[in-house]
Amino acid sequence: QEDVFKKIVSHCKEYGFVFPSSEIYDGLGAVYDYGQNGVELKNNIKQYWWQYMVLLHENIVGIDSAIFMHPTIWKASGHVDAFNDPLIDNKDSKKRYRADVLIEDQIAKYEEKVEKEVEKARKRFKENFDEEQYRATSPKVAELLAKRDALHERYQTVMNAEGGIDLEGMKQIIIDEEIVCPISGTRNWTDVRQFNLMFKTEMGAAAEGASTIYLRPETAQGIFVNYLNVQKTGRMKLPFGIAQIGKAFRNEIVARQFVFRMREFEQMEMQFFVKPGTELDWFKEWKERRMAWHQALGFGAENYRFHDHDKLAHYANAATDVEFHMPFGFKEVEGIHSRTNFDLSQHAKYSGKKIEYFDPETNERFTPYVIETSIGVDRMFLSVMCHSYEEEKLDNGETRTVLHLPAALAPVKLAVFPLTKKDGLPEKAREIINDLKFHFNCQYEEKDQIGKRYRRQDAIGTPYCVTVDHQTLEDNTVTLRHRDSMEQERVNIADLRSIIEDKVNI
Numbered sequence: 001q002e003d004v005f006k007k008i009v010s011h012c013k014e015y016g017f018v019f020p021s022s023e024i025y026d027g028l029g030a031v032y033d034y035g036q037n038g039v040e041l042k043n044n045i046k047q048y049w050w051q052y053m054v055l056l057h058e059n060i061v062g063i064d065s066a067i068f069m070h071p072t073i074w075k076a077s078g079h080v081d082a083f084n085d086p087l088i089d090n091k092d093s094k095k096r097y098r099a100d101v102l103i104e105d106q107i108a109k110y111e112e113k114v115e116k117e118v119e120k121a122r123k124r125f126k127e128n129f130d131e132e133q134y135r136a137t138s139p140k141v142a143e144l145l146a147k148r149d150a151l152h153e154r155y156q157t158v159m160n161a162e163g164g165i166d167l168e169g170m171k172q173i174i175i176d177e178e179i180v181c182p183i184s185g186t187r188n189w190t191d192v193r194q195f196n197l198m199f200k201t202e203m204g205a206a207a208e209g210a211s212t213i214y215l216r217p218e219t220a221q222g223i224f225v226n227y228l229n230v231q232k233t234g235r236m237k238l239p240f241g242i243a244q245i246g247k248a249f250r251n252e253i254v255a256r257q258f259v260f261r262m263r264e265f266e267q268m269e270m271q272f273f274v275k276p277g278t279e280l281d282w283f284k285e286w287k288e289r290r291m292a293w294h295q296a297l298g299f300g301a302e303n304y305r306f307h308d309h310d311k312l313a314h315y316a317n318a319a320t321d322v323e324f325h326m327p328f329g330f331k332e333v334e335g336i337h338s339r340t341n342f343d344l345s346q347h348a349k350y351s352g353k354k355i356e357y358f359d360p361e362t363n364e365r366f367t368p369y370v371i372e373t374s375i376g377v378d379r380m381f382l383s384v385m386c387h388s389y390e391e392e393k394l395d396n397g398e399t400r401t402v403l404h405l406p407a408a409l410a411p412v413k414l415a416v417f418p419l420t421k422k423d424g425l426p427e428k429a430r431e432i433i434n435d436l437k438f439h440f441n442c443q444y445e446e447k448d449q450i451g452k453r454y455r456r457q458d459a460i461g462t463p464y465c466v467t468v469d470h471q472t473l474e475d476n477t478v479t480l481r482h483r484d485s486m487e488q489e490r491v492n493i494a495d496l497r498s499i500i501e502d503k504v505n506i
């Protein structure tokens with residue numbers, strides 16, 4: 001599985017999807033650039049989200065707020081004081097880890113051990129094996145689960161301690177559980193320290209008393225501080241939502257797994273403002289809607305799951321993640337949070353402005369509650385890549401690398417090839433592109449044999465290829481080749497647009 005992932009990473013580079021940032025200077029940690037195909041795929045993902053969220057919901061509107069914001073916003077939101085990762089170093093390997101992640105992995109290990117016990121018993125008892133009964137009665141399983149639960153409880157206690165995370169308690173857990181460094185294999189740990197994830201910069205010349213500002217670590221606050229503007233100018237009635245797509249920055253310590261965890265990334269967030277008391281119904285509703293959106297891509301329901309949080313941030317009263325089955329396990333792609341009225345109330349407090357909603361039906365004033373859906377564009381991109389990549393064995397013994405991208409997301413929808421570079425075939429091919437390029441992204445290719453050209457388009461996920469040959473000049477028909485089935489059919493040039501649009505429109 002890890003191997004497949006490595007192949008996907010190099011495929012992304014080889015075919016112009018993702019390059020390491022500043023590569024000629026040997027790169028910059030956990031920062032990536034999107035290439036000519038990557039940017040098209042990423043734009044299509046954003047459009048797929050925007051169309052669903054903003055165009056299909058009449059009570060959701062979009063904004064585009066600035067990355068630079070008043071520094072007090074991050075005081076109010078809690079990011080200055082609480083957006084900290086607890087870190088621990090191993091003195092032998094000199095590797096740095098997130099202490100919370102080490103402990104969460106340890107909790108997962110108890111579960112893995114349970115599964116191993118179940119598998120052992122299954123082998124031992126063969127067809128007489130009753131899994132449910134075994135799980136319920138095995139003393140070994142009971143012991144492992146008890147250990148897991150005890151650790152989980154201790155972990156909750158240190159994470160939710162009065163005045164922030166209990167760092168000493170965290171270190172004690174790591175010692176008691178005998179957690180070793182995955183690199184050095186030793187237990188020679190430093191103390192746990194906290195580290196703020198926000199990037200700082202200065203606005204204005206230093207001599208004039210420049211103020212420290214932060215690069216936003218999430219796009220959500222830009223929505224909260226514009227709540228009144230949008231609500232008033234749009235005459236929005238509850239429930240309503242504000243959506244935004246934009247860059248966010250986090251100085252992640254453990255940056256790994258390619259574009260999964262980056263220091264500069266992009267988010268697609270929507271804050272849905274509701275009447276207090278109705279938030280948990282809306283939370284449930286948005287869980288369903290967002291899952292349906294993911295599954296509409298056709299990657300198979302078994303590749304998604306919810307991970308409901310029982311450890312809630314101080315401002316939330318419900319939270320879940322949508323996880324996708326990546327080559328390195330089920331991983332969070334989207335978070336859905338019921339954030340209560342925390343953010344709006346905090347901004348009211350810190351700005352001194354009244355941030356409320358007046359309900360004309362009941363004549364009441366109140367601070368709306370908020371349901372947030374927050375998805376990372378880059379993680380979505382990665383999930384699409386991972387699911388679409390295939391090294392397919394063909395009947396003739398050859399292998400082709402193909403990206404089975406949903407047609408709506410594919411960077412190029414149609415590639416047009418003249419069979420040869422002469423006899424007016426290139427001109428005819430260009431004529432087809434000139435007609436269709438206003439409707440979807442087309443690419444012209446005349447180099448190499450047709451077979452090779454097909455392979456190059458398969459590798460970037462182009463759903464359709466068209467070949468222009470001598471017969472085309474006589475009867476205006478072309479060969480249309482389908483990426484997934486590799487089937488070919490003869491169609492009229494005049495029908496191309498509707499055939500393709502039917503599949504590529506979102």
Ligand code: ATP
Pocket residue numbers: 218250252259260261262263265266267332333334335374375376377378379380
């Ligand atoms: P994680 O636990 O993986 O760090 P998070 O819970 O901090 O993520 P949120 O703050 O809920 O994430 O952000 C919402 C979404 O933004 C995530 O579901 C993810 O898709 C995306 N995201 C967050 N951090 C990063 C990052 N460093 N790189 C890429 N995408 C990210």
